Amino acid sequence: MTDDQGFPVLYYHRVSPDADPRTGVTPEQFAAQMAVLKKLGFAGTSLERALDGAGQGEGSPVVALTFDDGYEDNYVHAAPILESFGFVATIYFVAERLGKRVDWTGDPLWSGHSLMEASQARDLVSRGFEAGSHTLTHPDLAKIPDTLARQEIGESRERLSQELSAPVTTFCYPYGSFGPQHPAMVREAGYRAARTVRRYRFGGRPDPFRMACRPVSGRMGLPRFTLTMLSYSLGLRGGDVP
Ligand SMILES: [Zn+2]
Numbered sequence: 001m002t003d004d005q006g007f008p009v010l011y012y013h014r015v016s017p018d019a020d021p022r023t024g025v026t027p028e029q030f031a032a033q034m035a036v037l038k039k040l041g042f043a044g045t046s047l048e049r050a051l052d053g054a055g056q057g058e059g060s061p062v063v064a065l066t067f068d069d070g071y072e073d074n075y076v077h078a079a080p081i082l083e084s085f086g087f088v089a090t091i092y093f094v095a096e097r098l099g100k101r102v103d104w105t106g107d108p109l110w111s112g113h114s115l116m117e118a119s120q121a122r123d124l125v126s127r128g129f130e131a132g133s134h135t136l137t138h139p140d141l142a143k144i145p146d147t148l149a150r151q152e153i154g155e156s157r158e159r160l161s162q163e164l165s166a167p168v169t170t171f172c173y174p175y176g177s178f179g180p181q182h183p184a185m186v187r188e189a190g191y192r193a194a195r196t197v198r199r200y201r202f203g204g205r206p207d208p209f210r211m212a213c214r215p216v217s218g219r220m221g222l223p224r225f226t227l228t229m230l231s232y233s234l235g236l237r238g239g240d241v242p
Contacts, residue, residue, distance in 0.1 A: 005206060006054045008232045009047065009064040009195060009213035014113065015081075016073035021218030023109055027077040029218060034085045036226050037063060040233045044087030046130035047170050051193060051208075061233060065089035066195060066213065068134060068172060069102065070121065072114040079124055092134035092172040092195075093121060095156040098163070104138035104174075118163050125166045132170040133157050133191070142179045149182060154189040170194065183209035 014024025025033070037044050043060040045053075050064040065082070067074050070093040082089055097103070099117040102110050116124075125131050135141075135152040136159065144152070153171065161168045169192045173182070176197030186194045186209050193208040200212055214228060 005051070005208070005211055007050050007062050007064060008229070009050075009066060009211060010216050011066045011068060011195065011197065011213045012074075012078070012216050013068050014071050014073050015067075015078040016071070017077075019073070019218060020109055023217070024071075024073075025216065025218045027081060029222070030078060031081045031084075032222055033216065033225050034081055034087060036222070036229060037087075038085050040226075040229055042229065042233065044082065044085065044089065046088050046090040046128075047132065047193065047195065047211075048090065048130045049088070051170075063229070063232070064213075066132070066172070067091045069094060069138070070098070070116045070134070072116050072120065075116050075120045075124065079127070079129070083127070088128045088130070090130040090132050090170060091116070091121070091124065092132045093160055093164075094134050094136070094138045094174075095159040095163075096136045097138070122164050122166075125164050130170070131160055131164050131166050131168055132172055132195075133160055133168050134172045135174055138174045140175050140177045141173060141182050142177045146181060146185075150185050150189070153182070153185050153191075157189055157191065173197075183207070 015030045017026055041060055042063045044065045045062050047064040047066055050062045070091050097115050100115055102113045105111055121131055133156040136156045141149045157168045171186045171191045171194040173196055193211055195211045195213055198212050
C-alpha cells in the first residue's frame with residue numbers, strides 16, 4: 001500500500017537559494033532529492049498524469065510532485081532541475097495573483113514573495129507541466145461563505161484555463177483547509193481531484209477530492225527523504241516514516 005491513490009504525492013512551496021527551511025528547499029537540496037527519486041526508479045510527474053496512469057501497473061512507479069502558490073522561484077530554479085531528470089510537476093496557481101506577490105498573509109515568512117507571471121506559467125504548461133488551481137485569492141475556504149467559496153473554486157478554474165490555454169483539472173485547498181461541503185463543490189466545478197496537506201487519508205476509503213500527501217520542506221534532511229521514498233518504493237506507507 002502506498003497512499004490511498006496508489007502513488008505517493010509530495011508537496012513543496014519555494015525552491016530558492018534564499019528559501020527559509022520552513023517555506024522551502026534550496027536548489028541544491030531539491031536536486032539531491034530528485035536524484036534520490038531517480039535512483040529509486042521513480043518517475044516524477046504531475047498529479048494529473050499520475051492519476052491517468054494509476055492502477056495500470058506498468059513502467060516506472062510514479063511520484064506526483066506538486067508545488068503550492070506558483071512561486072516565481074519554481075520557474076527559475078525547480079523547473080530546470082526537474083527537467084534535467086526528465087520529470088515534470090503540478091503547480092497550483094492563485095488565479096488572481098499571477099505576476100504579483102504573496103499578499104494573503106502578513107506572515108513575513110511568506111508575505112511578499114514573487115509569484116509566476118502568466119507567460120511563465122504558460123511556458124511551463126507548454127513544457128508538459130500541469131497548471132492546477134489554488135483558488136482566485138488564496139482564502140481559507142472554511143472561513144468564508146459558501147457562495148464565495150464556490151466562486152473561488154469555480155472561477156479560478158475558468159480563469160486559469162483561459163489565461164493559460166490549458167485544461168485545469170486538479171485543485172488544491174489553500175492552507176489545506178476545507179469544510180465538509182467543499183470537496184463536493186470542487187467536484188461540481190468540474191475538477192477530477194483535490195489535494196489536501198494531510199499526510200494520511202481521511203476516513204476509511206480513498207477519496208480523490210481529499211488526497212493525502214507528504215510535505216517536503218528544508219527541515220526534512222536527505223536521509224529522511226530517502227527513507228520516506230524507499231518505504232514507498234517497497235510498498236509501505238511513506239507517511240509512516242517519522
Ligand atoms: Zn497556498
